[in-house]
Structure formats: structure tokens, C-alpha cells
Amino acid sequence: MKNESTQTPILEKKRYVDFKNVKVNDNIVLSLEEAGKTVDAIKRAEKVNHVIVTILTYIFILALALIVVFPFYWMIITSLKQNDEIHSLTQTFFPNIVMWSNYVHVLQVFDFTTYMFNTIVVAIFSTIGTLLTTVLAAFAFARLRFKGRDSVFAVFLMTMMIPGEMMVISNYITVASFGWVGSNQTLIQAYLAMIVPFWTSVFYIYLLRQNFKQIPNELYLAAKVDGKSDWSFLWKVMVPLAAPTLISITILKFMGTWNSYVWPNLVTSKADYRLISNGLRSSSFVDVDAGVTEYGYQMAATVLVTVPLFLLFVFFRKYIMKGVGRAGIKG
Amino acid sequence: MVAQTEPKNPNELYDEVRPVYEEGYDSSTNTVVRLVSKRASDKAYRTRGIEDLGARNNWKGWLYLAPVLILVAVFLIYPLINTIFIAFTENYQYASGKFDGLTFKNFTYILGLTTKDNGARETYFVKYAIPNTFLIVIVTVPVATLLALLISVALNSIKWFQKVLQTIFFLPYVTNAIAVGMVFSVIFDQTGVINYLFHTDITWIYGANQYTAMIPLCLYIVWSSIPFKILIFLSGLQGIDKQYYQAAQIDSAPKWKVLWKITVPLLxxxxxxxxxxxxxxxxxxxxxxxxxxxxxxxxxxxxxxNMETIVYYIYENLNQNTSAAAAAAVFLFIIILAFTGLQFLASKKRVHY
Structure with a gap:
């Protein structure tokens, strides 16, 4: 233990000068603020300063954390309130009577299961398609050498700059020309229109390519010596090694589908074919007798839409935060 | 944003430095001179590099790329060109693909400078879409970025509950944008909690005026855009060498100076x-x-x-007025390109890599 303490680098702590043993000739530069103070006084002042800064930091952080959490809290308690209480002059921060019946009512009005089913089907198939195309393309960009590879990759990266709204207009026309959009649209056609245009993502290709590049060359050489083809090397070695990135992509894709609103709204002809966000926004939670929107029902529906995402986050926090965070790391 | 990923220096790949020899003839002394360079050239790296093993499979790379290339061509490249084309056509019918010739009128039409054949004049784009979008940009981007920066610096400096707080600040990222938007409209309702807490009676949402409604909208956008920024800043902060801060501590530099002179440049x-x-x-x-x-x-x-944005305008006119929607999309595209280009230029000197 003693050795450790003596080995701590000088930079870790401030050095203090013992005034009693200082001679006039010693070259010591003191700052003006610290002149005339004893070592203990300076130390104490610094400690107090440190405590104050820490407390202020915590106050700042906790206040903002409260603001961040507040909408969630308000969503949950409003979903359990009676309509009179929601619109009353004195707002309550906890429901007087907990109305679980709001949820029962909402499940009757808001066709949650249909929207949920549609969303999951679209999410699963668009994720599978994306993973397949992404793995193949990332492998080609990371491991194979062919003419024009770098220029194709550069073009791909440039397309990331283009706002998706540029594409929506023409994609709508394209999908319509495939016969997937129209007044006599079937459920399968609606699914195809919502899935196929999202079977590729340049950003995920970029992400996975970076991951593939980190896999040591020796593995590739060893596989070559063993007579393995590129194809089996890709699926037997690279894909398992890149599993964390693939899981991140899967979850982010699911979250994306759960959140998608514009495109499903455009390409579907019937409310039954739409996804969860569309269902939530277009469902009417108006009370038949009063003619006003029942916020209690509305918030119960938003809770139902938010909870699955939260569960996903609780179980896959690491992958989500890594996948999102990697977007910002250079190189 | 993408840095070069190819290692320029071959030493990153190989621990030992292999000398590269080059032979030349010195005519003055009539001897063969052997030039020795300690740095392996790019060429040497390439011939030794692993990628050369795949050089024979020239066609195979394209095979692996084929699915993506087809999808990108159909759903990314073609639409881009087609949208620009539609922006210059008159009365484009999306169902039949018919149009009445090429024109520049779509741009002047959405900007309210010319009228349509039937005399209708477009005012929503100039009156609402552009000012609203511009306000959102100049308010939310600086506020959210600054707030996210302060939160990440604070999060990085605390010891207790760091992970818990980090998770809390990430929560807005994993929500449904529509759902939370509805929650915000309940919070800002006329009989809602905001008016109750601040003892005001302001119409924020339904029936509100353009600039009042901007307040809840901007708050919501800032709220929902902060998590991503914090995540990126935190990963950047964790990569900063601690020595800079220790040096600043020895010099008794004040906290704000440390933030401004060390953290911000390194981030x-x-x-x-x-x-x-x-x-x-x-x-x-x-x-x-x-x-x-x-x-x-x-x-x-x-x-x-009155709360229309540029993108909202595009989606609203997609079916009935495809040419105008395409013109608005091109307008947005140009703005975004110009902004991105400007930021790159402005940052060239200021960003430390």
C-alpha cells in the first residue's frame, strides 16, 4: 500500500509549499490570490470550492433530469385520471381515483393489436432484408478488391447527405407503378410498399464495414489456407464476430419502424394496413357525449405505444446506445 | 464526416519496419548504389496487403454488391434525379407520368411570385413554411447543442449516479415521436399543467398564434433531440486525455476557462x-x-x-400538386447542401482533428 501511494504521479495532486521551511532565496512563484494565506487555508478554500461546484453540478443535472422525465410522468398519471380531473382548475400530481378502466376503454377504441401486428411484420421483414443486403455489401467494401470499389463507396457516402424527402415523391411514384399502391390495395401489397424501399441503408453498410475492417487479416488468411471460400468465411467467421453491430442494427431498425409515420401514411389506402404511429395519431379519442377529446384515453394509448419501446430499451440498452453512439465516432 | 480509414502508414499494420531497397547506378563512380528507405512505400504495403488476395475475384465484389446496388439505384439515385426532373415539369401527374412541358414556373409559384393557370396564388410556403422552418433551425439547434454540451460535461464530471443519470437523459431517444408530441400537447393544453404552474392562461396549442405555438414546438424538439447529442459528446469527452485537465489544475485555471479552452476545442x-x-x-x-x-x-x-414546415408542405402537395412538391423538395435540398457546405468551410480552421 505504501508503495502505491508514493508512486502516484505528481500531476494527480497539487503540490503545496511548506512556508516554514522556505528560504528567501528559494524560487517559488505564488499566485497573487494565494499570497499571504497558510497552506491549510488554501487547502480548505479549495475543498469548499470543490464541494460547492459538485453541489451546483448536481442541482443543474437533477433539475434537467426532472424536466426530461416529466413528460413521461405526466403521460402515465394523465392516463389514469378522470376527464374532470384533467381539465380541473387545480392540477393534481397524482390521480384522485386511479382509472384503470381508461385502458380497458382504449383497447376497445384503439385497434392496438392490429397496428402492433402490422408494425411487427413490417419491422421483421424490413430488418431481414436490410441485414442481408448490408452484410453482403459491407463484406464487399471491407474485404474484396475490385475496380471502382472506392468510388462506389464514396457515392454511397454522399447519398447520406441527401434529405430523404427528396426521394419520397419519386419513390411513391415508383411504388405506385409496381401496383402496390391504389384504392384496391391488398394487405400484402401494403406490406411490400412499406418494406421493400427500406431494404437497404447506406449508414448501416458504413457501420458494418468499419466493424468488418477491424477483424484481423490473419483470420482471413487462415480461412484461405483451409480452403474456405469467401462466402463461408463471411457467414461462419465475420458475421458471428460482428454480431453486436448486427444486433444494434436490428434494434435500431425496429425502433425506426415503430416510429415511422410519413411513408406508411402515404402508401396505405386503409386504416387497417397502417402502423402504430399512424393508428395513434388518427384514432379518435373523442367522448361521444361531451364531444371533447378524452385526454385520459389518449394518454393511455400513448402509454401503450411507448411501453414496448421502453422494454426494448431496458433489455438492449447497451446495444442501442452503442449503435447510436458509434454514429458519431470518427473513422 | 468520414475520415480516411485506410491506414496510410503501413507501420500501423506491421510492427516491424521493413526497409525498402531501391537500386540505382551512379555514373560518376561507376558503381551500383543501393538506396535504403526505412519507410515502406504505399506500393509495398499494397502488394503485401491482404486485400490483394481478393484481387482475382474482381467480378465477385460486384456480385456481393448487386442487391444493394439495385436497391440504391431504384430507391435512392433514380428518385433523386426524377424529383429534380419533376421540379421542372408543368402539372406532373404522378399516376400517369404525364406533364405539360418543362418550366421554371414551379419555383416562382411556390415562392408566391407567379400564379397558376387558374389564377391561384400560393402563399403558405412563403408565409408559413419557410419562416417556421427557419425559426425552428435557428432556435433549436444552438439551444439543444449548448444544453447537450453542458449536460455532458456535467455528467462526465460527477461520480455518483452517473450511469443512472446518463440513462435518464437518453430516454427521450427511445420514444415514439408522435406519442410524446401528444403528451406535450396535453401538458401545454389551455387547462394543462404549464398554465397551472405558471398561473397563465395562454393558448399554446389549438387556436394559438404562429409564434406562441412555436414555444412548445421548439421545447419539444429540443427535448427530443438532446439524447443523441449527449451520447456523442460523452463518447468524445471520454476520449480526451486527462493530462490536459491535470495541467489546467496545476495552473489553477478557472472551470469556465477549462471548458472553453480545453474541452470545446478538443471536442x-x-x-x-x-x-x-x-x-x-x-x-x-x-x-x-x-x-x-x-x-x-x-x-x-x-x-x-400556420405551423406548416417545408417538409410538411412537400407531403401535403405530393398527390395533388406533385410539381410544386418536387420544387419545394429541391429548394430544401439546396438549402441543406449550402448549409452543410458552409459549415464545413467555416469549421476547416476551427476544428482540431
Whole structure:
């Protein structure tokens, strides 16, 4: 233990000068603020300063954390309130009577299961398609050498700059020309229109390519010596090694589908074919007798839409935060 | 934003430095001179590099790329060109693909400078879409970035509950944009909690005026855009060498000076990335408006779509007025390109890589 303490680098702590043993000739530069103070006084002042800064930091952080959490809290308690209480002059921060019946009512009005089913089907198939195309393309960009590879990759990266709204207009026309959009649209056609245009993502290709590049060359050489083809090397070695990135992509894709609103709204002809966000926004939670929107029902529906995402986050926090965070790391 | 990933220096791949020999003939002494260079040349690296093993499979690379290339061509490249083309056509019919010749009129039409054949004049784009979008951009981007920077610096400096707080600040990222938009509209309801807490009686959402409704909208956008920024800043902060801070501590540098002179410059790549992505995102704001107002406006006086944004305009005119929608999309594209380009230029000197 003693050795450790003596080995701590000088930079870790401030050095203090013992005034009693200082001679006039010693070259010591003191700052003006610290002149005339004893070592203990300076130390104490610094400690107090440190405590104050820490407390202020915590106050700042906790206040903002409260603001961040507040909408969630308000969503949950409003979903359990009676309509009179929601619109009353004195707002309550906890429901007087907990109305679980709001949820029962909402499940009757808001066709949650249909929207949920549609969303999951679209999410699963668009994720599978994306993973397949992404793995193949990332492998080609990371491991194979062919003419024009770098220029194709550069073009791909440039397309990331283009706002998706540029594409929506023409994609709508394209999908319509495939016969997937129209007044006599079937459920399968609606699914195809919502899935196929999202079977590729340049950003995920970029992400996975970076991951593939980190896999040591020796593995590739060893596989070559063993007579393995590129194809089996890709699926037997690279894909398992890149599993964390693939899981991140899967979850982010699911979250994306759960959140998608514009495109499903455009390409579907019937409310039954739409996804969860569309269902939530277009469902009417108006009370038949009063003619006003029942916020209690509305918030119960938003809770139902938010909870699955939260569960996903609780179980896959690491992958989500890594996948999102990697977007910002250079190189 | 993408840095070069190819290692330029072959020493990154190989621990030992292999000398590269080059032979030449010195005519003055009539001897063969052997030039020795300690640095392996790029060429030497390439011939030794692993990628050469795949050089024979020239066609195979394209085979692996084929599915993506087809999808990118059909759903990314073609639409881009086609949208620009539609922007210059007159009365494009999306169902039949017919149009009445080429024109520049679409741009002047959306900007309210010319009228359509039937005499209709477009005012929503100039009156609402452009100012609203511009306001969102200049308010939310700096506020959210600065707030995210302060939160990440604070989060990085604390010891207790760091992980818990980090998770809390990430929560807005894993929510449904429409759902939380609806929650915000309940919070800002006339009989809602905000008016109750601040003892005000302001109409924020339904029936509100353009600039009042901007407040909840911007708050919501800032709230929902902060998690991503914090995540990026935190990963950047963790990469900063502790020695800089220790040196500052020895010099008794004040905290704000440490933040401004050490943290911000060293974090500049992440700040640039965040600024560019959030500028692009703010120009494209749409779902926040749908979530909060359930439509393009608050339906106050006259029922105008007073909260319309540029993207909202594009989606609204997609079916009936495809040419105008395409023109608005091209307009947005040009703005985003110009902004991104400007930021790159401005940051060239200031960003430390």
C-alpha cells in the first residue's frame, strides 16, 4: 500500500509549499490570490470550492433530469385520471381515483393489436432484408478488391447527405407503378410498399464495414489456407464476430419502424394496413357525449405505444446506445 | 464526416519496419548504389496487403454488391434525379407520368411570385413554411447543442449516479415521436399543467398564434433531440486525455476557462458532427408538428396551416400538386447542401482533428 501511494504521479495532486521551511532565496512563484494565506487555508478554500461546484453540478443535472422525465410522468398519471380531473382548475400530481378502466376503454377504441401486428411484420421483414443486403455489401467494401470499389463507396457516402424527402415523391411514384399502391390495395401489397424501399441503408453498410475492417487479416488468411471460400468465411467467421453491430442494427431498425409515420401514411389506402404511429395519431379519442377529446384515453394509448419501446430499451440498452453512439465516432 | 480509414502508414499494420531497397547506378563512380528507405512505400504495403488476395475475384465484389446496388439505384439515385426532373415539369401527374412541358414556373409559384393557370396564388410556403422552418433551425439547434454540451460535461464530471443519470437523459431517444408530441400537447393544453404552474392562461396549442405555438414546438424538439447529442459528446469527452485537465489544475485555471479552452476545442470534431446533423434534422422537421398539432396548423384565425414546415408542405402537395412538391423538395435540398457546405468551410480552421 505504501508503495502505491508514493508512486502516484505528481500531476494527480497539487503540490503545496511548506512556508516554514522556505528560504528567501528559494524560487517559488505564488499566485497573487494565494499570497499571504497558510497552506491549510488554501487547502480548505479549495475543498469548499470543490464541494460547492459538485453541489451546483448536481442541482443543474437533477433539475434537467426532472424536466426530461416529466413528460413521461405526466403521460402515465394523465392516463389514469378522470376527464374532470384533467381539465380541473387545480392540477393534481397524482390521480384522485386511479382509472384503470381508461385502458380497458382504449383497447376497445384503439385497434392496438392490429397496428402492433402490422408494425411487427413490417419491422421483421424490413430488418431481414436490410441485414442481408448490408452484410453482403459491407463484406464487399471491407474485404474484396475490385475496380471502382472506392468510388462506389464514396457515392454511397454522399447519398447520406441527401434529405430523404427528396426521394419520397419519386419513390411513391415508383411504388405506385409496381401496383402496390391504389384504392384496391391488398394487405400484402401494403406490406411490400412499406418494406421493400427500406431494404437497404447506406449508414448501416458504413457501420458494418468499419466493424468488418477491424477483424484481423490473419483470420482471413487462415480461412484461405483451409480452403474456405469467401462466402463461408463471411457467414461462419465475420458475421458471428460482428454480431453486436448486427444486433444494434436490428434494434435500431425496429425502433425506426415503430416510429415511422410519413411513408406508411402515404402508401396505405386503409386504416387497417397502417402502423402504430399512424393508428395513434388518427384514432379518435373523442367522448361521444361531451364531444371533447378524452385526454385520459389518449394518454393511455400513448402509454401503450411507448411501453414496448421502453422494454426494448431496458433489455438492449447497451446495444442501442452503442449503435447510436458509434454514429458519431470518427473513422 | 468520414475520415480516411485506410491506414496510410503501413507501420500501423506491421510492427516491424521493413526497409525498402531501391537500386540505382551512379555514373560518376561507376558503381551500383543501393538506396535504403526505412519507410515502406504505399506500393509495398499494397502488394503485401491482404486485400490483394481478393484481387482475382474482381467480378465477385460486384456480385456481393448487386442487391444493394439495385436497391440504391431504384430507391435512392433514380428518385433523386426524377424529383429534380419533376421540379421542372408543368402539372406532373404522378399516376400517369404525364406533364405539360418543362418550366421554371414551379419555383416562382411556390415562392408566391407567379400564379397558376387558374389564377391561384400560393402563399403558405412563403408565409408559413419557410419562416417556421427557419425559426425552428435557428432556435433549436444552438439551444439543444449548448444544453447537450453542458449536460455532458456535467455528467462526465460527477461520480455518483452517473450511469443512472446518463440513462435518464437518453430516454427521450427511445420514444415514439408522435406519442410524446401528444403528451406535450396535453401538458401545454389551455387547462394543462404549464398554465397551472405558471398561473397563465395562454393558448399554446389549438387556436394559438404562429409564434406562441412555436414555444412548445421548439421545447419539444429540443427535448427530443438532446439524447443523441449527449451520447456523442460523452463518447468524445471520454476520449480526451486527462493530462490536459491535470495541467489546467496545476495552473489553477478557472472551470469556465477549462471548458472553453480545453474541452470545446478538443471536442470540436463531435461538435461539428452534431451541428451538421442537427441542422439537417431541423430543416426537415415534420413529425413534431404532426404529434403536437395533429395537422399543419393550430387552426386559429382563418384556419390557415400556420405551423406548416417545408417538409410538411412537400407531403401535403405530393398527390395533388406533385410539381410544386418536387420544387419545394429541391429548394430544401439546396438549402441543406449550402448549409452543410458552409459549415464545413467555416469549421476547416476551427476544428482540431
Amino acid at each position: 470540436s470534431p463531435q461538435i461539428l458532427y452534431i451541428l451538421i446533423t442537427s441542422f439537417i434534422g431541423a430543416w426537415k422537421e415534420y413529425t413534431a408538428v404532426v404529434g403536437l398539432f395533429n395537422g399543419p396548423g393550430t387552426y386559429g384565425k382563418g384556419g390557415d396551416p
